[in-house]
Amino acid sequence: MINELLLDISSKDDISLVLPLLLSSEELNAINARVLVYKELLLGERSQREIAKIHNISIATITRGSNNLKSMSNIEKELLQTLLIRK
Numbered sequence: 001m002i003n004e005l006l007l008d009i010s011s012k013d014d015i016s017l018v019l020p021l022l023l024s025s026e027e028l029n030a031i032n033a034r035v036l037v038y039k040e041l042l043l044g045e046r047s048q049r050e051i052a053k054i055h056n057i058s059i060a061t062i063t064r065g066s067n068n069l070k071s072m073s074n075i076e077k078e079l080l081q082t083l084l085i086r087k
Helices: 002-008 010-022 025-043 046-056 061-070 074-084
Strands: none
Touching: 010 025, 025 046, 025 061, 025 074, 046 061
């Protein structure tokens, strides 16, 4: 059901309107932090401690993100890289 809903959203403005209806502010913050952690880890330019300090994210959150990345398939990692690291 959520997949269909998200596929029907056609603009950034609509996404910005819908997500707060579905998620609490804490959930949105957690998702944003996780996405930021994935991006930083995929870039590989900073240590986990540097990421934590710069973005005020707990080491535990970064470690969970790192462990999730390690368990992903290459296809999943490539998809994240494409979505998060646009050059």
